[in-house]
Amino acid sequence: xxxxxxxxxxxxxxxxxxxxxxxxxxxxxxxxxxxxxxxxxxxxxxxxxxxxxxxxxxxxxxxxxxxxxxxxxxxxxxxxxxxxxxxxxxxxxxxxxxxxxxxxxxxxxxxxxxxxxxxxxxxxxxxxxxxxxxxxxxxxxxxxxxxxxxxxxxxxxxxxxxxxxxxxxxxxxxxxxxxxxxxxxxxxxxxxxxxxxxxxxxxxxxxxxxxxxxxxxxxxxxxxxxxxxxxxxxxxxxx
Amino acid sequence: xxxxxxxxxxxxxxxxxxxxxxxxxxxxxxxxxxxxxxxxxxxxxxxxxxxxxxxxxxxxxxxxxxxxxxxxxxxxxxxxxxxxxxxxxxxxxxxxxxxxxxxxxxxxxxxxxxxxxxxxxxxxxxxxxxxxxxxxxxxxxxxxxxxxxxxxxxxxxxxxxxxxxxxxxxxxxxxxxxxxxxxxxxxxxxxxxxxxxxxxxxxxxxxxxxxxxxxxxxxxxxxxxxxxxxxxxxxxxxxxxxxxxxxxxxxxxxxxxxxxxxxxxxxxxxxxxxxxxxxxxxxxxxxxxxx
Amino acid sequence: xxxxxxxxxxxxxxxxxxxxxxxxxxxxxxxxxxxxxxxxxxxxxxxxxxxxxxxxxxxxxxxxxxxxxxxxxxxxxxxxxxxxxxxxxxxxxxxxxxxxxxxxxxxxxxxxxxxxxxxxxxxxxxxxxxxxxxxxxxxxxxxxxxxxxxxxxxxxxxxxxxxxxxxxxxxxxxxxxxxxxxxxxxxxxxxxxxxxxxxxxxxxxxxxxxxxxxxxxxxxxxxxxxxxxxxxxxxxxxxxxxxxxxxxxxxxxxxxxxxxxxxxxxxxxxxxxxxxxxxxxxxxxxxxxxxxxxxxxxxxxxxxxxxxxxxxxxxxxxxxxxxxxxxxxxxxxxxxxxxxxxx
Numbered sequence: 108x109x110x111x112x113x114x115x116x117x118x119x120x121x122x123x124x125x126x127x128x129x130x131x132x133x134x135x136x137x138x139x140x141x142x143x144x145x146x147x148x149x150x151x152x153x154x155x156x157x158x159x160x161x162x163x164x165x166x167x168x169x170x171x172x173x174x175x176x177x178x179x180x181x182x183x184x185x186x187x188x189x190x191x192x193x194x195x196x197x198x199x200x201x202x203x204x205x206x207x208x209x210x211x212x213x214x215x216x217x218x219x220x221x222x223x224x225x226x227x228x229x230x231x232x233x234x235x236x237x238x239x240x241x242x243x244x245x246x247x248x249x250x251x252x253x254x255x256x257x258x259x260x261x262x263x264x265x266x267x268x269x270x271x272x273x274x275x276x277x278x279x280x281x282x283x284x285x286x287x288x289x290x291x292x293x294x295x296x297x298x299x300x301x302x303x304x305x306x307x308x309x310x311x312x313x314x315x316x317x318x319x320x321x322x323x324x325x326x327x328x329x330x331x332x333x334x335x336x337x338x339x340x341x342x343x344x345x346x
Numbered sequence: 347x348x349x350x351x352x353x354x355x356x357x358x359x360x361x362x363x364x365x366x367x368x369x370x371x372x373x374x375x376x377x378x379x380x381x382x383x384x385x386x387x388x389x390x391x392x393x394x395x396x397x398x399x400x401x402x403x404x405x406x407x408x409x410x411x412x413x414x415x416x417x418x419x420x421x422x423x424x425x426x427x428x429x430x431x432x433x434x435x436x437x438x439x440x441x442x443x444x445x446x447x448x449x450x451x452x453x454x455x456x457x458x459x460x461x462x463x464x465x466x467x468x469x470x471x472x473x474x475x476x477x478x479x480x481x482x483x484x485x486x487x488x489x490x491x492x493x494x495x496x497x498x499x500x501x502x503x504x505x506x507x508x509x510x511x512x513x514x515x516x517x518x519x520x521x522x523x524x525x526x527x528x529x530x531x532x533x534x535x536x537x538x539x540x541x542x543x544x545x546x547x548x549x550x551x552x553x554x555x556x557x558x559x560x561x562x563x564x565x566x567x568x569x570x571x572x573x574x575x576x577x578x579x580x581x582x583x584x585x586x587x588x589x590x591x592x593x594x595x596x597x598x599x600x601x602x603x604x605x606x607x608x609x610x611x612x613x614x615x616x617x618x619x620x621x622x623x624x625x626x627x628x629x630x631x632x633x634x635x636x637x
Numbered sequence: 638x639x640x641x642x643x644x645x646x647x648x649x650x651x652x653x654x655x656x657x658x659x660x661x662x663x664x665x666x667x668x669x670x671x672x673x674x675x676x677x678x679x680x681x682x683x684x685x686x687x688x689x690x691x692x693x694x695x696x697x698x699x700x701x702x703x704x705x706x707x708x709x710x711x712x713x714x715x716x717x718x719x720x721x722x723x724x725x726x727x728x729x730x731x732x733x734x735x736x737x738x739x740x741x742x743x744x745x746x747x748x749x750x751x752x753x754x755x756x757x758x759x760x761x762x763x764x765x766x767x768x769x770x771x772x773x774x775x776x777x778x779x780x781x782x783x784x785x786x787x788x789x790x791x792x793x794x795x796x797x798x799x800x801x802x803x804x805x806x807x808x809x810x811x812x813x814x815x816x817x818x819x820x821x822x823x824x825x826x827x828x829x830x831x832x833x834x835x836x837x838x839x840x841x842x843x844x845x846x847x848x849x850x851x852x853x854x855x856x857x858x859x860x861x862x863x864x865x866x867x868x869x870x871x872x873x874x875x876x877x878x879x880x881x882x883x884x885x886x887x888x889x890x891x892x893x894x895x896x897x898x899x900x901x902x903x904x905x906x907x908x909x910x911x912x913x914x915x916x917x918x919x920x921x922x923x924x925x926x927x928x929x930x931x932x933x934x935x936x937x938x939x940x941x942x943x944x945x946x947x948x949x950x951x952x953x954x955x956x957x958x959x960x961x962x963x964x965x966x967x968x969x970x971x972x973x974x975x976x977x978x979x980x
Contacts, residue, residue: 157849158848159845159848178848178853179845179848179849180847180848180849180851180852180853180854181853183848183849183850183851184851188849188850189849191845191846191849195843195845195846196846197838197839197842197843197846198842199842200838200839200842204835204838207835208835208836208838208839208847208850208852209850209851211832211835211836211851212850212851212852215832217830217831217832217835220832256846256850257849257850259850260850260851
């Protein structure tokens with residue numbers, strides 16, 4: 108049984124079909140990369156999985172349980188956490204408080220949550236900026252806060268939406284290391300990415316979407332040689 | 347069991363239609379404001395109240411017939427509308443603060459009127475007030491009839507304006523996506539000024555007619571504001587047709603509700619409609635702006 | 638002695654300074670009825686404490702949860718009427734009636750929030766206004782026999798009875814109001830550091846991000862609404878018990894809806910924002926009533942409220958507490974505590 112099963116999911120917005128009868132699985136311990144040209148439907152897929160959108164048809168199962176159409180807060184409690192493409196850290200709170208809010212997902216006690224938050228902050232290496240207002244941080248630091256906050260909810264599956272976007276090469280390298288470190292703690296990961304270097308080096312498996320449909324699936328090497336994929340990104344003349 | 351005669355029913359229906367007409371003028375202006383500027387103007391009804399008082403004083407002090415004073419009152423309210431938009435609404439950043447400032451304005455206007463002109467009910471009696479028109483079985487007051495006609499004509503003209511003219515389309519574009527509108531070269535600040543002014547002109551029109559068929563007193567503003575909003579929510583933000591249809595639905599509900607259920611409960615019925623919309627179709631009957 | 642020594646060496650911790658200053662503040666307030674029994678002065682303080690309590694209760698929903706309500710008069714009036722009617726018809730002590738009224742108000746607040754919180758914030762603001770008007774009209778006409786309509790119900794018993802929450806002198810009311818205000822201050826400070834406090838802050842920052850980390854936004858907004866309604870009902874009860882009169886337009890009127898808004902907006906956020914706001918606004922209102930008489934003052938003070946709301950939103954939407962505390966409070970802390978100076 109896969110950790111996450113997406114079965115024949117379709118999502119329409121008025122006349123536009125954003126996701127067209129897509130099925131995919133994610134197994135425990137994997138790092139899966141979700142790629143595709145702009146507008147392919149990658150973030151929509153994340154929104155469907157995490158409950159921000161409701162599928163028009165099809166079903167989504169997590170750990171065998173049907174989570175189709177549930178509220179995002181419920182799905183988080185079940186064990187799926189996510190970051191956002193345009194990151195949404197709580198800007199007017201400190202780094203510590205951001206992570207604390209995440210940790211409060213798993214405990215009613217503020218003291219216990221504080222201890223958890225501290226652990227995560229140290230693990231992520233942002234301890235120095237612990238009491239800084241998130242508003243004062245750089246983009247890379249804010250991304251770490253967002254990931255840390257999601258991590259504090261103790262997820263089994265972590266969905267990272269373009270976590271490497273807007274970063275310089277050094278920061279991108281650090282992000283790749285972070286992703287591997289996350290996997291080593293036992294979390295299953297799914298990444299939406301445009302930064303090919305990041306997603307190809309780190310993923311075990313790649314799924315490719317284009318115009319709402321799945322057009323390829325396989326190892327990074329297989330996918331990068333797939334003619335449909337090349338055509339989707341670069342046009343027919345390159346295929 | 348109360349026996350309701352056909353005559354009473356007919357009177358109620360006519361009453362409802364006339365009310366609907368008045369509401370439509372208020373609601374069309376309001377739907378433009380909420381649709382285009384995403385501002386909930388809580389001073390809407392109180393601005394109408396001011397228009398009514400101005401009409402009254404022009405009549406009481408200078409004997410100017412309301413139909414003539416239209417030429418003064420409407421531009422006056424148009425300018426006030428632009429003034430409010432420029433100095434009170436656009437300087438304020440968040441929607442919540444914009445709402446609070448219009449609410450403050452509503453309180454200010456209502457109590458200013460109360461203070462200056464006392465809570466006494468006023469009315470305007472002109473030579474036309476008592477004229478009635480006869481339609482086979484029905485008698486309709488002339489002014490009431492005119493109100494309805496004017497409301498329908500105005501709604502229709504506005505619909506044409508918004509869908510066919512250049513400026514109207516710009517307003518529609520602004521309602522859909524302010525940033526995109528800016529990018530295609532639409533001067534959104536000027537457009538907002540004009541829209542707010544226009545809405546206020548409609549309010550003035552509504553007030554001028556209402557002043558002749560109803561009483562004039564300071565606290566009527568709030569009540570009409572609330573009803574105008576319910577109409578706009580029912581019809582859908584930004585939809586002129588929705589505002590028109592909605593105002594007749596609400597007007598008739600009030601009038602018929604008053605007959606069947608009792609005067610005290612008619613507001614409750616309107617409010618129940620409001621809650622039902624929120625529960626089942628918050629974007630309204632024709633809502634195109636996402637909720 | 639130790640405190641004085643610490644003061645001299647400037648080594649007080651900021652936390653204890655806050656506590657000492659607060660204690661001094663409470664002590665001074667507690668002593669006022671001892672120094673004077675002038676009913677006018679006591680009146681001003683009583684209303685100040687009461688409206689500070691009311692505004693702080695409102696701010697739980699309006700500021701902490703970010704859902705502005707301009708129809709809180711519903712809960713105020715429900716609390717007041719529940720208490721009075723239970724007393725007049727069933728001889729129930731207002732202390733118990735207050736609690737029942739609070740529960741009723743909490744339920745109504747949550748019921749109103751249920752359809753509205755799922756939609757854009759502005760829907761809720763309007764719904765509160767419309768609902769408040771509808772409730773007022775219902776109590777005014779259809780429920781006239783029950784509520785006494787515009788004339789209201791006089792229910793004074795003419796002598797002091799703690800059980801029935803009525804006192805001939807002012808000072809018992811003074812201390813009850815002061816206690817209420819202090820308890821709420823303490824309660825709010827505790828809430829800010831609790832799970833609810835953090836969650837509400839997160840919701841205000843970004844609702845989607847909050848949902849994504851397991852915060853059921855609807856649930857917590859409803860909780861905030863319920864608590865706010867409950868406490869407002871208690872404020873309403875105190876108000877009528879103090880006035881010994883209840884009338885529909887008084888407790889359900891729009892001024893009861895605007896007062897907490899303007900006080901909270903003038904004051905600012907946090908626990909002390911509404912408190913400060915009340916200490917600024919309420920004395921002004923009382924002064925107007927005293928100099929101009931009830932009827933003239935009523936219209937005038939509402940005009941003033943409207944104007945103040947407009948001015949505050951235009952020029953100081955964050956309220957006065959931040960600038961004031963920067964100018965007076967922080968330097969005071971710095972003077973008293975070396976540790977704070979280092980920060």
